[in-house]
Amino acid sequence: MVRVYLAIASNFQAEANIVTAIHQLQALFGELLISTTYQNQALNQQALPYLNLAVSFTTNLSAAALILELKAVEDMQFRLREDSRGQVSIDLDLILYGDFQGRVGDREIPSPDILVQSFILAPLSEIAADKLDKNSGQSYAALWNAFDQAQHPLEKVSMRFVVQR
DSSP states (O other): EEEEEEEEEEOOOOHHHHHHHHHHHHHOOOOOOOEEEEEEESTTTTTTTEEEEEEEEESSOOOHHHHHHHHHHHHHHTTOTTTTTOOOOOOOEEEETTOOOOOETEEESOOOOGGGHHHHHHHHHHHSSOOOOOTTOOOOHHHHHSSOTSSOOOEEOOOOOOOOO
């Protein structure tokens, strides 16, 4: 079993799509560690704001098989990968896969976005506070504390997730 971490994002019917994704992930992988949900402005200023969070769970799947499973969950939620309006129903990105470092298809793991995107680092620092970043050697909590949070503002959003058993 390997512990994995995902970044989850949505800016189209975001609350409903995130709740659906959480329930689908729980059905597939069991117990999840779930961070706080944050809202931030889209990088593309014409798009709606995003809701973002991170989750973690253990799996026996390879990284490649897990990425395919995540894409299937996105597809079940009608993810349009080339939406010109910037609407994203659900985005499930594998950002950490145990201690693995390298490429899986077109994804680099650990995701380089962890260190530059507040909407990934903040929730990750909650559920992997003491885990050390392989490049810097610092914990994710320390990296978040040193991050320029004023340049990358986030707003906490209250969401409740019913744990499926």
